[in-house]
Structures are given as structure tokens and as C-alpha cells.
Amino acid sequence: MTGLRASSAGARRTNVAFAAEGPGRTLSLVATILPTAEIELNPIAAEAGVRSLAEAHGVPVPHVHAVCTDPGFVGGPFFLSDRVDGESVPRRVLRLVHAEGIGERVAGQLGEALGRLHAVDPAEAPDNLMDDPSENPAEVALAGADKMVAGLPLPRPALAFGIRWLERHLPPAPPRRTILHTDARNGNLLVSANGLEAVLDWEGSVRHGDPMQDLAWPALRMWRFKEDGREIGGFAGREPFVAGYEAAGGTFDEDRFRWWKVLGTLRWALGLAGQSAAHLDGRFRSIVMAASGRRVPELEWDLLMLVRPD
Amino acid sequence: MQYEPSAEDLLAAMAELLEDELMPALPDALTHKCRVAANLARILERQERLGPDAATREREQLRALLGQDGDSGALSARLAQRIREDDDPGFQRQAWDALVAITRDDLAIAKPGHDAWEGI
Numbered sequence: 425m426t427g428l429r430a431s432s433a434g435a436r437r438t439n440v441a442f443a444a445e446g447p448g449r450t451l452s453l454v455a456t457i458l459p460t461a462e463i464e465l466n467p468i469a470a471e472a473g474v475r476s477l478a479e480a481h482g483v484p485v486p487h488v489h490a491v492c493t494d495p496g497f498v499g500g501p502f503f504l505s506d507r508v509d510g511e512s513v514p515r516r517v518l519r520l521v522h523a524e525g526i527g528e529r530v531a532g533q534l535g536e537a538l539g540r541l542h543a544v545d546p547a548e549a550p551d552n553l554m555d556d557p558s559e560n561p562a563e564v565a566l567a568g569a570d571k572m573v574a575g576l577p578l579p580r581p582a583l584a585f586g587i588r589w590l591e592r593h594l595p596p597a598p599p600r601r602t603i604l605h606t607d608a609r610n611g612n613l614l615v616s617a618n619g620l621e622a623v624l625d626w627e628g629s630v631r632h633g634d635p636m637q638d639l640a641w642p643a644l645r646m647w648r649f650k651e652d653g654r655e656i657g658g659f660a661g662r663e664p665f666v667a668g669y670e671a672a673g674g675t676f677d678e679d680r681f682r683w684w685k686v687l688g689t690l691r692w693a694l695g696l697a698g699q700s701a702a703h704l705d706g707r708f709r710s711i712v713m714a715a716s717g718r719r720v721p722e723l724e725w726d727l728l729m730l731v732r733p734d
Numbered sequence: 735m736q737y738e739p740s741a742e743d744l745l746a747a748m749a750e751l752l753e754d755e756l757m758p759a760l761p762d763a764l765t766h767k768c769r770v771a772a773n774l775a776r777i778l779e780r781q782e783r784l785g786p787d788a789a790t791r792e793r794e795q796l797r798a799l800l801g802q803d804g805d806s807g808a809l810s811a812r813l814a815q816r817i818r819e820d821d822d823p824g825f826q827r828q829a830w831d832a833l834v835a836i837t838r839d840d841l842a843i844a845k846p847g848h849d850a851w852e853g854i
Contacts, residue, residue, distance in 0.1 A: 579807065582833045584814035588826075645851060652851045715770045718777055721840035722848050728834055729853040733827045 431507075437627070441507050454486065457502040465627045466554050468501040469493055473550030474603065475505075475626045482540045484533075484622045486614075510614040510621040514649045517615045518658045524617050531660035532668035533620035534608065534642065539672025542602040542635045549603050555631040560597040562634055562680075565687055566590050572694045577701065582724035586690045589731040595634075595680045604633035609642040610649065610657030636677055639669065640684030645726045646692060686730050693723035742782040749775035780843045788839035795832045 431441040437458050444451045458468055466474075472491045479485045486505040493501045511517045521527050558564045569590070573583045606628040614622040641647075643655050643662070651658030656665040666676045700717025702708040739747070752772035760768055789806065796809035800816065817829055841848045 579811035579814045581810055581814040581817055581829070582837060584817045585830065585833060588817055655854060711767050711774070712770050715774055718774070718844050721837055721844050724833075725837050725841060725849055726851075728830065728837060729851065731830075732853060733823070733830050 451489075452507040453489065453504050454507045455498070455502050455504055457498055458500040466629065467493070467552050468503055470550040470553045471626050471629070472503045472505075474553055474629045477544060477548055477550070477603075478541050478623075478626075481544050483537045484620060485626075486622050486624070508614055508622045510616040512611065512614050512624065514610045514647070514658070517610060517613065518649055518651055520617065521615060521659055526617070526619055527654060527658075527660040528664040529619045530613075530615055531654075531656040532664040534613065534623075534656065534659075535639075535665040535668030535670075535674075536672045537620065537623055537668075538605070538608060538635075538638050539669040539674035541605060542600075542638070543673045544603050546601065546603050546631045549631045553603075553629065553631045556633070559601075560595075560634075561601070561632070561637065562595050562598075562683060562687070565637075565691075566594060569687065569690055569694060572698075573690075576694075576697060580693075580697075580720070580724070582728055583690060583693060586686060586693075586727045586731060590683065590686055590690070593679075593683055593686075595677075595683050598634040598636070598677075598680065599675075600635070601632040602635045602638075604630050604635070604638045606630060606633070606638065607641065608638060609644070609647040610659070611647065613657070634680065634684065635674065636680035637684045637688075639665075639676070640681050641688050643681070643685055644688050644692070646689075646723070682730070686727065689723055689727045689730060693720050693727065696720050696723060740782070742779050745775050745779035745782065749779065777844055780846075784839070784843050788843065791839060792836050795835055799828055799832045 426443045426445060428440060428442045431439045431454065437456055440455045440457065442453060442455070444453050456468075469491050472488045475485045476488050479487060486508045489504045489506070491501075491503040495501055511520050521530055556564060566587070570587050573580065573587055576583070605623065605626060607625055608623055612623065612625040613620060614624055642657050643665075645652060648654060648658035654660050655662050669676055696716040696719050699708075699713040700720075703710060703713040703717075749772050752768055752775060757765055757768045757772070793806050793809065796806065796813060797803055800809060800812055802809070802812070804812070813829065813832075816825070820826070838849050
């Protein structure tokens with residue numbers, strides 16, 4: 425092994441890039457290491473498994489070579505995958521994409537990647553992938569958000585307004601439930617001058633979800649990084665994204681898509697409020713977590729704009 | 735008691751220290767936290783300047799909408815409850831208008847310019 429370097433350290437995991445030199449060839453690899461097995465969303469083998477399954481169905485991902493669930497070697501479970509060149513830091517991705525004039529291409533490729541993922545039979549997913557047995561994932565998501573809004577330390581009527589809208593527009597169970605990535609937004613995409621190279625970070629993927637949840641999440645304003653006029657990750661508008669999705673066999677449902685955009689925005693407001701609470705009650709003292717509390721009005725604004733009364 | 739320089743002036747001075755002097759001298763691993771702290775000093779500076787009038791406007795909005803008196807916290811709690819229970823579309827429209835105005839004032843402190851976007 426040569427050229428070891430930490431390529432990125434997320435909140436939950438560390439990525440270490442290195443070259444593995446063997447007889448006759450050298451592989452350029454990344455080790456994705458979870459600090460402890462306790463905080464993983466999906467077991468690491470399930471994450472690697474769903475990634476390989478997606479790859480087999482034509483979704484661009486870094487190829488997984490090996491999975492190790494024994495924490496004895498590097499302090500936590502890990503897997504090894506190909507190192508793919510490209511940008512993943514959102515603002516740099518957007519600079520690159522707009523310098524190259526490939527915003528529509530990237531939005532289309534993301535739609536296509538999600539379309540291919542959603543075409544996979546959920547029965548093929550790894551046995552230990554997170555699952556939700558409910559027929560209507562929207563109902564479960566709403567109940568969870570409602571409970572969290574009720575539990576906030578300060579009343580937030582803008583979030584109550586969002587909950588009311590979600591209740592009154594709750595979609596019925598989706599015609600098909602599919603495997604979801606759940607976080608395929610600008611920031612978890614590897615992009616080069618050629619376009620979308622890979623969809624990263626499959627740790628939150630689930631076996632059965634409403635496919636429109638996956639399409640709505642990358643369309644939220646917070647993933648546009650000031651490119652507010654370009655709905656899909658700051659890359660482009662909705663049209664190429666939906667066209668890519670449908671070309672890969674997906675069925676776009678506009679009402680359902682909007683519902684999940686509202687739910688996602690509300691959830692992000694709750695996430696920020698939760699970070700601030702974790703700072704205040706001492707679970708996680710950090711200036712960054714404290715600052716999150718003052719970001720809640722941004723999400724309240726975005727939410728109000730999405731649920732404007734007729 | 736005299737406060738000179740004012741809280742607003744001191745917060746501006748702290749933001750300048752964090753942005754102009756400390757940030758360039760810090761190792762990469764700490765610049766994000768420093769940027770966040772500088773931004774918080776700017777938020778508090780704006781809060782000193784804009785907060786009192788915004789708080790008055792918020793209370794007035796809530797009192798007019800709900801037709802009752804109380805502090806902002808109690809009125810907000812009441813509004814959250816009414817939003818969930820009151821099916822009158824006129825009330826819902828007025829509630830949305832008031833929330834937009836209140837959030838606009840919040841953003842003038844927390845993130846000026848964020849309210850330029852109006853949907854989709």
C-alpha cells in the first residue's frame with residue numbers, strides 16, 4: 425500500500441485513498457471506514473451490497489472490491505472500492521458543471537441513475553438492508569415529522585403550517601415501492617467534465633420506499649448552493665432530470681414529487697432544530713451545531729414558499 | 735450605566751477579528767468553525783440593530799391575527815394550534831401571510847437575501 429491519505433471525513437465515516445500494489449498491477453482504491461459499528465445506519469455489508477446491486481443494473485457507482493465486517497483491523501468495519509476521479513464538494517461541482525456547460529447532462533444522468541435503481545426488484549436487495557414494512561411510506565414519514573414538531577422546545581407555527589399541508593395532501597400508497605438511495609443530492613455525487621461519474625454514500629438506502637422521495641430530495645433548495653433557479657441540485661431545471669428518469673423506465677408523479685419536497689424541507693428544518701438541541705442539552709457541544717438553530721428560519725421560508733395557499 | 739462601544743459595535747469587531755485575522759492564520763481543520771463563529775457574530779450584530787423592532791412587529795401580527803393578547807411565545811403556540819384546527823381558508827391565508835412576514839424579519843437577521851426566492 426502506498427500514497428495513503430484521508431480523502432474526506434464525514435460526520436459518521438472516514439474515507440482513506442491509497443494505491444494497492446500487487447504483482448503486475450496497481451489498484452487505486454478508497455477504504456470507507458465506519459468508526460464503530462454502533463452508529464451505522466445500514467450494516468456496512470448491506471451498503472456495499474446495495475451498491476453492487478445498483479452497479480449491476482447500470483447505476484454509476486465506484487466498484488466495491490471487498491467488505492470487512494471485523495472491526496479488529498482498522499478500528500471499525502470497512503469496505504474497499506475503486507477511487508473514481510471527480511469533484512464532490514457541491515460548490516466546486518457547480519463551478520465545474522457550469523464552466524463545462526453540462527448542467528442539463530448531469531441532471532439527466534442523475535434522473536437516469538435513479539430510474540435504473542428504481543427498476544430493480546426490491547427482492548434482490550441484501551437481506552439486511554433497512555426496510556419499512558408499511559404500504560404507504562408517506563404516512564409513516566408524516567407521523568414521524570408530526571411527532572417531532574409537537575416535541576420542539578419552542579412553538580414553530582410555520583412548521584405546523586407545513587404539517588397541515590402534508591396531512592391534507594397525503595398521497596395514497598404508491599403503485600410500486602422501490603429500493604431508494606434516500607440521499608442522492610449534490611454533495612453525494614461525483615462529477616467530472618464528462619458528467620456524472622458516480623452516486624456515492626449509500627449508507628441510508630432502504631428496500632421499500634416511495635420512488636418520488638428519491639426524486640424530490642435532490643430538488644430541494646438547500647442542495648442548489650445559491651443556484652436557486654436550477655431546481656435539480658443547481659445543475660438544471662426539472663425537465664432533463666424527469667426525461668432521464670423516464671428514459672430509464674421510471675414513472676414521474678408530479679403531485680407526489682411535490683409532497684416529498686415539502687416533507688424533505690420540513691425534515692431538514694427539524695434536523696437543524698435537533699442539532700441546536702443537541703448543543704444546548706450538552707449531547708454535542710459545537711459552534712456548528714449551535715449555529716444550526718439559527719438556520720431554521722431559512723427552511724421555514726422555503727417550506728412556506730412550497731405550500732403557498734391558492 | 736454607559737455601554738460604549740455598543741454591543742453591535744463589539745460584535746462587528748469580533749466578526750472582523752474572526753474573518754480578517756484569525757481565519758487566515760488557522761489550520762484548515764478549524765477554518766469552517768471560525769467561519770461559522772464569524773457568521774454568528776454578524777447575526778448577533780444584526781439582531782442588536784433589527785431585533786427589537788422585529789419582535790414588536792411579530793407580536794402585533796400575532797395579536798391581530800388571533801384577536802388575543804399575550805407574549806410572542808404564548809401567541810406562537812396558540813397560532814400553531816389554530817393552524818392545525820381551524821379549517822377556515824380565510825384564516826389559513828392570513829396565517830400564511832403573517833408567517834411570511836415574521837419569517838422575513840427573522841431572515842433579515844439570520845440570512846439576508848434568503849427571501850429573494852419564492853418557490854419551486
